[in-house]
Amino acid sequence: MTAVTKIAVSTVAPSHRQGGSTRALLTPSSVGATSGFLGHIELAPQESITEHYHPFSDKYLYLIEGAVVIRVNGAEVGLERDEALFVTRGQRHRIENRGNVPARLVFQIAPLAPRPELGHVDTEPVPDPQSAPPKVGG
Numbered sequence: 386m387t388a389v390t391k392i393a394v395s396t397v398a399p400s401h402r403q404g405g406s407t408r409a410l411l412t413p414s415s416v417g418a419t420s421g422f423l424g425h426i427e428l429a430p431q432e433s434i435t436e437h438y439h440p441f442s443d444k445y446l447y448l449i450e451g452a453v454v455i456r457v458n459g460a461e462v463g464l465e466r467d468e469a470l471f472v473t474r475g476q477r478h479r480i481e482n483r484g485n486v487p488a489r490l491v492f493q494i495a496p497l498a499p500r501p502e503l504g505h506v507d508t509e510p511v512p513d514p515q516s517a518p519p520k521v522g523g
Contacts, residue, residue: 390416394425402516403435403507405480409519413497421495422521428453428482436479436509441498444472451488454481477508
């Protein structure tokens with residue numbers, strides 16, 4: 386029988402490296418995930434996640450609160466509460482909360498990169514380079 390593991394957002398330290406608060410929740414290191422990982426992003430009003438891409442993985446985004454604009458390869462896509470967006474591997478993307486209320490998103494990244502440090506490429510300067518990225522592997 387497989388063990389069941391529950392992770393609460395409040396128990397995972399956020400990363401502020403790219404802006405906002407990003408938490409990797411269900412990951413290889415937290416639950417033994419082997420095909421991808423699930424996380425949570427919170428953006429205060431006027432906050433953003435800097436542009437980046439995932440060379441080995443697709444990203445699935447679901448907005449649970451607020452509204453955001455996601456720039457995908459330069460094109461703007463508005464995302465409202467209870468809407469989802471698929472970002473294909475290799476596509477540059479940036480998430481912006483241009484509103485006056487917090488925005489919260491759930492994301493899934495799959496498949497996993499060969500090694501965690503290969504899974505994410507920044508394409509613009511990050512606001513907090515001293516902050517560790519979200520813990521995904523080992």
